[in-house]
């Protein structure tokens with residue numbers, strides 16, 4: 001299993017969720033976050049306004065997927081989150097040791 005943590009534009013979330021839904025991926029955690037990358041948050045446009053502050057609103061989406069699903073999930077996220085402009089975001093991937101569904105105590109892929 002892998003944990004995919006991605007930081008995306010808020011206005012790409014619906015697109016990304018729809019792409020994941022098409023792959024049958026339904027479990028995820030989404031948070032509103034703020035962040036900056038190489039440009040330190042400057043010279044990036046958000047809703048038409050040029051931001052001069054350091055931290056821009058972003059969405060953090062976390063999901064744990066099985067190893068077989070991982071390549072397709074990554075590709076779907078990369079396509080759905082892409083605009084080609086600076087600030088499109090980033091994907092961080094972690095090895096995931098274990099997952100447990102609390103209700104049934106299923107573990108591993110069966111728990112996802």
Ligand SMILES: Nc1ncnc2c1ncn2[C@@H]1O[C@H](COP(=O)(O)OP(=O)(O)OP(=O)(O)O)[C@@H](O)[C@H]1O
Nearest residue numbers: 007034035036037038039058085086087088089090
């Ligand atoms: N090295 C990092 N570690 C943790 N979070 C990061 C890192 N780089 C970027 N982020 C997060 O991703 C968001 C978007 O980053 P961004 O896409 O601007 O990265 P970038 O490296 O500047 O690439 P680009 O040149 O395309 O803008 C940031 O607001 C921040 O939340």
Ligand SMILES: [Mg+2]
Nearest residue numbers: 037038039087
């Ligand atoms: Mg940037």
